[in-house]
Amino acid sequence: MSWLTFFRGKAEPASADIARDRLTMIVATGGNRRNGDDFLPRMQKDLMEVVLRYVNVDPSKVKISTERGTDLSTLAIEVELPPVKEIRRAG
């Protein structure tokens, strides 16, 4: 902090704080560590099996995504179903 900041008014957030927040987002909330490797592909495969057990969908029409935030993280599973007449119950 130099005397110049006195005249510049409100200081910008310290870059170290920005670094901490970004890291907290990707690391502290993430499955980065606990599973050792990325669990998403495996979860996608498992979920796909469950979906396919009930509905006959094109595997490429199932999308899984995650978004991590400091306050809220989401896991979104999007399954595009075929037209009603094509849905059949398996088993």
Place this chain on the structure above:
Amino acid sequence: MAQVVTVTSGKGGVGKTTSSAAFSTGLAQRGKKVVVIDFDVGLRNLDLIMGVERRVVFDIVNVIQGEARLNQALIRDKRVETLAILPASQTRDKDALNKEGVAKIIEELSKEFDYIICDSPAGIEKGALLALYFADSAIVVTNPEVSSVRDSDRILGVIQSKSKRAEENRDPVREHLLVTRYDPIRVAKGEMLKLEDVQSILAVPLLGVIPESEAVLKASNAGTPVILDAETTAAQAYADAVSRFLGEDKPMRFVDAEKKGIFGRLFGGRAA
């Protein structure tokens, strides 16, 4: 039974080899029998940092492939009696190492040494995986910088899932965090991640903090592990880390910016 300690980081250039050299030398100075192995096949550097590059005749690959006996490849340090170095090969590629070969070497070294320090290459591929596979403890070297912290988190995950201890469902590898190139003055200015932040993000017990120091480059220029330059802050910080590793209670030093007087402010200057 010897304890296997892997020095790793994920990211390159954060101070793994510097730390391996300093830590091994420090343990040996405390009377422990220590061997430090360079796992960076193809890009060996530990020999240079330890100043024994002209004494390398055989290397770890020669031993694995039966071209030399382990004792022929070991270089005994001339400064600290109980310290030995097993160099990596400069000319072969990483595939020259394999689990069985490394297992044999570690088993044989266990008979003579108390500590086997594995200096891991960067990355999370074969060489790094082999370096951490046999670990009882891991020292994760991290710079207070975003990419280094994220890679450390990643390598911690790999240690938890890919080590022999994890595979055999034994007690997990003991993890230690070693923060290097820490600059308290930049931290005070808000330009560098705080120690507490790095530690809370990685959630691993802190083994030590090595301050940014000109002594590190000087030591590598000369081929002397920096811990032997005992007057310097880096050497003292490494010595503290060794003490903590051996279970002693040492407060962290060199983590706060010194309050500068008027002359310090006017004329600046950095700590050695």
